[in-house]
Amino acid sequence: MTTEVLWWIFAVAIVAVSAGVVFARTVIHSAIFLILSLAGVGAMYLFLTIEFIALVQFLIYGGAVTVLILLALMLTRMGIAGRPEPTTGVQAPFGALVAAGLMATLIGVAVSTAWPGDLGQNAVAVSIENIGEQMFQNFGAPFMITAALLLVAFIGAIVIARQEDED
């Protein structure tokens, strides 16, 4: 019972801070709301008793990705360049329409579908051992491809962002 109450508090908080990300007027506020939203989703993984993903979420999203985004925000402040920060464009009403339609569809589908094999209250925790076995026995090739992808992406990022002094 306490868990459910806590769950609802976290769910409402996540929706609130996620709305803060897209509706906040200044980008720094959006970034702070994003940190809270990512941490909230990490808490959701804890509610699902899947600690591994929660730890990965806190480490990678809460740590690395947030730092990258804050750094990019610092480097691209348009107020310094003498131009106003852009907020929303003329597309905003249409975007709201599309997002509202999508939200209604997703909620409708999620609620009305009878999911086959739903364990409901009997859902059991997935152990880290199980995740590791599955990862390295059945998903070995995607794992290595992901490693190559990360390497290529970060070399590419360095090449793109590098100062070109020669021209």
Place this chain on the structure above:
Amino acid sequence: MVPMENYLVLSGIIFSLGVYGVLARRNAVLVLMSVELMLNAVSLNFVAFSAYLDPDKATGIIFAVFVIAVAAAEVGLALAIVIRLFRNRSTANVDEAATMRW
């Protein structure tokens, strides 16, 4: 435990907010943050399905790990592009970055 539909509805709401952010906001970094919101909603959905429908195979959890890894690669590359755009154009407005070359 709360039923699985709660997680699905929550991730649907987060995803839709991310879609609104991508379509409406004009700051390139903010568009990227909205994409991160959407990816997070997708991961939550995968993990919820995995926990409630098939905890033995853990497929959804593995998928969430890959989503997080690809998101990290994507965010690093995209921020490099944004920084490059800002250096060349002194703007981070995606509406002003309409040409493919200059």
